[in-house]
Amino acid sequence: MTISVRPGSTVLFAGDSITDCQRLESEDGLGFGYPLRVAGEWGLRHPDRPVTWLNTAHGGDKVRDLQARWQTDVLDARPDLVTLLVGVNDVGWHTLDPQGYVIAVEEFEAGYDRLLAPLAEAGTQLIVIEPFLLPIRGVVEAGAGVLIGEEERKEWRADLDPKIQVVRELARTYGAQLLAADGMFAALAATAGPEYWAADGVHPTPAGHAALAAAWLRLVA
DSSP states (O other): OOBOOOTTOEEEEEESHHHHTTGGGSTTSSOSSHHHHHHHHHHHHOTTSOOEEEEOOOTTOOHHHHHHHHHHHTGGGOOSEEEEEOOGGGSGGGGGSTTOOOOOHHHHHHHHHHHHHHHHHTTOEEEEEOOOOOOOOSOEEOSTTOEEOHHHHHHHHHHHHHHHHHHHHHHHHTTOEEEOHHHHHHHHHHHHOHHHHBTTSSSBOHHHHHHHHHHHHHHBO
């Protein structure tokens, strides 16, 4: 499926903190991450093709959290193109929370499917960004003062890999464009080290966001 953005289109980004990037504190509502970079580069290249850009991502969201707000956050906006990046919060690191539990790959798949199905039915164009995890060495902070070591991150990777595969398969099922971010960052990490692209292995640096934006723009005619 070829993605095309026509003048007057509405392009919406949805997901977790990687997409959120303090959007509510930003003047344009896009945050400081890859959605802002996409919008800026698009505006520079195509001043004759104005687009409405929306970002409805929420930091910390899992697939089930997106489901709960999908109607109001996404479907009611009637977007022409939706970009979805979610999944890293659905991996086993949330079992560190006493209230957490392991989200089975089957549950993840069913929930993700429920996000894409109504959009596909409406004829919405889709870009699906697979979740990613960079192999950072040593101990890093995973938010709220929680320190995570390499062994825990190996467990994350074992949990994340089958969920990445789910995202790839659902992209094929629904004719979505897949942005293969996990593979992209693995290749980039071989050139400059993983910390250069995501200091904690999850949240991109400015260079990491620029890489996501460039990859997104390559998918769009």
